[in-house]
Structure formats: C-alpha cells, structure tokens
Amino acid sequence: MSAFRALARAQLMGWTRDRAAVFFTLLFPLLFLLLFGSLFKGAGAPHITLVQSGPVVLFDSMTAQQRSDLSQELTLVRDDNQADALTKVKNGDDDGVISQSGTGQLVLRFSVADPTRAATVQGVVNGIVQQANQAASGRPPTFTLTTAQVEDLSTKPIQYLTPGLLGWAIATSGTFTAALTLVVWRRKFILRRLRLAPVSLSAVICAPVAVTLLVALVQTAIFLAVATLPYYGLRLSGQWWIAIPLVLAGSLAFMSVGLLVGSWAKTEQAATGVAQLIVLPMAFLSGSFFPLDNTPGWLKGISTVLPLHHLTTAMEDVLTRDRGWGAALPTLGGLLLFAAVLTAISVRLFRWEDA
C-alpha cells in the first residue's frame, strides 16, 4: 500500500509540474469549450438585417413600440442607394432589400446563398405585411396563431458541446497518459528499477491509473462548473451525477487504448503520434465537436463502433436529457468490457524493457 501511495504521489507530482501536460489535458479542451460555447451561443433562428431602400410606408409609419418589437427579429437599416444595397445583399453582408413601388406594392429582394436566412427574411417580412393588411381591414382577425417553442434541449449547442468536448478531453488524457507513462518508464529504466524493488505489479499499474482517474474527475468538475455558468447556460438534469461513473469507465477504456499503444511503441514520439492518430479522428467521427444528426449514414455507422461516441451520447443523456441509469448502464458495461479486452491484449504485448 505504501508503495502504491509513493508511486501515485510521484506520478501526480511529476504530472502537475509538467506544464505542457497540464495545459493539454486540462486547459486545452476547456479553451475549446469556452470558444465553441461562445461562438454557437446564439445559434438557432438567425438574426436578419434588412435594408430599406427609399420610403416604405409600412416601416415609416411604425410606432416606437412596434419598431422595438421588430428589432427582436430583424435590424432595419436605411440605404437609399438601391444599387449599393443590392451589392451588400449579394456579398452576404445584409439579408434583403425592401423597397416600395406604387402605393401598396412592396418588393423584397434577397439572396438564396443561405437558405435559412432567405426563408427567415421572407417569413418575417411576409408576417409584417399580413399583420398590416389585417389591421387595415379594421376587423378582429378570424384566426390567430400563438407559437411556443418546445424546450428541445438538444438544440442548444452547450448541451452537446459539454459532453462532446469532455469525452474528447477524457479520451485524450487517458490515451496519452497511459501510452507515455509506459514508454517513458520503460525507456528510462524505471520499470526495471521497480522490478528490483519488492513491490507488486498491481501497485506499479494502479498508481498511474489512479492518477489518471483523478485527473479525469477534476476535468469533469471544471467542465461542468464552466458550462453551468449563466453565460453558457447549461442546465443539468436530475441524474447528472451518473456521468461520474461514465467518466471513470471511459477513462479506463481510453487508458487501455493507451496501454496498447505504449506496449507497441518504442519511443515517446511514436507513442504521441499514434495516440493522436487514434484520438483525433475518433473525436471527429464520434461527434465530439459537432452533432452527427445531419451527417451521412455511413458516418453514423462508423460512429456506432467507436467507444467515444457511446461515452458522449450516454453523458449527453444523463447530463441534459433527463435520462438515468437505463441510458448509462449499457454504455458503462460496454466501456468496461472494451477496457478489459484491450488490457488483456496489452498484457500479451507487454515488455519490461526493449530487448
């Protein structure tokens, strides 16, 4: 036990003093969360910029209150040089130009370069015209439509970014730590030195594993703390803490990947390269950085065999979709099984030292 503690302590001290390791395992993924979280924060219905060219009675006659309501959906700017305004729409700077010809004839010109924006600008302007017509008729509307958005949490980017990037962070630190520890210990003859001390092999293995699990938990805590800040607005669902066993199982699974890499690789460079070659494409294909909903079927097919995909999906389920053990258990079991199989293979490939 004292050997385990001593080794874990040595490993932890060595790790915290390695600024590059701390940066790449803890801060680098966090920077992605901060950045993506901010970039995609307002994603949803786009905000429209509409250029008014020449007098348009409909807009000119609006009250201050109406203008303020309108500004929720679109920004209205005035530019009487129509050619100039059209150029801006062509370039994608503005979304549409509206002008009036004759008394009641409105002309809206827009670009279809961005279909979402094209549809939005048409819809918004059409709505305003309808409202104005209805008001002009002087009668109460026959049908009214009240809209309410369904609280579909999955559409908020922070809800998939948090589990996705956290999964990627855990995959990175697990794989790299295990692979590099094994290679460095072998290359620096620390494994040999440990063989000459009366310590059990389990202490030698468990110490770095314990440290990596600890780092994964710290990572999770920081991620959730940042994501739930009001600015990012992640709302955790009731059984979010089921993510903790998921994180631990995921960390073990990726350490087993690293163990396999470390058993094979002879140098630190080889270990780093191969680990990156595994983790980065896996993160993309697993939907760690963006949701896979709109991706082709073959990509979704690949993702179903990737452990990271299952980890992030299960974490998303328990963190934000209000699901519980039912969603987590199959993944938990799968990750542990994956870890067991890869560890067994690594043990076969394991060498105490380079021949």
Add this chain to the structure above:
Amino acid sequence: MTAAIAADGLRKRYGEIRAVDGVSLEVHSGEFFGVLGPNGAGKTTTLEILEGLRQPDEGTVEVLGQRPWPRNAALLPRIGVQLQASAFFERLTAREQIVTFGSLYGVSGSRAAQMLERVGLTEFAETRAEKLSGGQAQRLSIACALAHDPELVFLDEPTTGLDPQARRNLWDLLREINAEGRTVVLTTHYLDEAEILCDRVAVMDHGRILKTDPPATLVRELDAPTRLTVESGLLGAERARELLAGGEGGTAVPDAEVRDDGISLTIATRTPAPVLALLAEQDALRGLEVRGATLEDVFLQLTGREYRA
C-alpha cells in the same frame, strides 16, 4: 567466509550472440568484487542475471543463499542496485526521488536527508534530478540504491562519463560503502578503477571470465618487465645497450630492452635493481620513472590484444 554470491556455469544467448558463455564466480561476504572488461564483454548481462532481472539459459545462481530467478520478493530488500542508466522519476527533486524509492521498501521519508548528506548532495535536495550533473546524478542513483540499507550492492559502471575529479569523489564514497560491511559488486571498463577499489577482479571478455584474483596478484603473476624511464639525452641508447651487455664499466642485464623515442629513454627489465644502480653511476636519473606492469598488461596477456575500453 560465507559466499554472498555463488554462480556456476551461467550462459545467456541472444540469437547468435553468446553474451554470457559459461561464467562461474564466487563473491565473498563483505568483499569489493570487480568485473572488468571492455564494452560488450558480457559484464552487464552477467550482473542482470545475478540481480534476478534475467533468467540464464543455463547455470545456477545463489545470491545471499537464495535464488534470484524467478523474481524473489524475499531477496529484493536485501540487495541494492544502481543501474547503468540513472532511472529517475520525471520532474522530481533529489530528495523526492530518495523518498519515493525508499517508500517502495517501506523506508520512512526521514532517511532521505541522511542519505543526501551521505552522498554529499544536501545542497541539491530540492534540485530536480534532470538538472543534476553526471557525477551528482550517479551519487543520487547510489543514494537511491542504498536507501533501504541493503547488504549487497550492485554498481554497474558508476563512473562512466564522469570527469576525473567526480570519479575520485565517487571512489571515496564506494570505499566507504564497502567499509561499512556491505558486499559490493562493481562492473567497470576502467582498469585503474578496478585496481584501486577492488579486493578481487574478474577479467571478462567475450562472455567469459578469463581470470579472477586480487589485482596485485594478477599483475605479479604476469611477471611482466618493469619499465625505467629517464629523460632522453642523458645517456645515449647505444651506450646504454653497451653498458647493459656487460661492457666497460657496465653490468650485464641480459633481458634489458632499450628504446629511445627522442623524449625519453626507456629500459624494460625484470631485474630493475642493477639497471637503477647503473643509471645512478652514469648520473642519468633526471626525470626517473619506474612503472611496473598494470592490469592493462594483464589484459593484453590474457586476451592477446590491446585493451579497448
């Protein structure tokens, strides 16, 4: 005397290469035992078999009365090993390295300060191992090997790559370790080191032990000529040969060989006394040096070739 190590007929082969090819040796308790040989002689592999890191293909080993292979947890606390490559944990200070290695043997951390003082690294306690000089790193490595107070210490080429001053400092430390009653087994490819430190030396080449004896015995048994050297120009080489052949005013020394390279005059003989007297008579003693045979000559004689470190 009890044997600390008894090895018989050890062989270890790597593919076609016979790294260890029939090594038998016995190390007495409390002895400072050296294994001398050039690089690739099989010293390290022999040591690794004794330490229990490798299984010999053939032969038997007993270390402190126990078999080191397979990994023998009862034996490990009694031996200390300083490895050829300094195996340290990354980014840990000198003190933390000793504490960590000590903990593996259940030694309390308070011993670290004592060990640091012991190897003269007190002022480097908080320096990271990577930042230590070669000599300091070797000392730290020895401190780590001694942290659990072992009876038997293995040192694999501890002075390789050190400057002369650092080597001498380390020799003092190694002598002290042995003087405390520990058995020390040292491999080295430096002849002077073996000669100065070791009670007995095993000369190794091509995976075999050629001879095992105290260094002085090895040299004496060689019966090699003594070399007397004086400054050139005091006595001509021709004249010297005449005198040593028993010519006018000389003494006959039949085995004397005379050489003059323009800097010094060297006379090699197994009976140096009459030669010295003769040089004194001729008043040709300026810059006199008398050199007996060294382990280098022993090696040359045993292997038939020059020593290549």
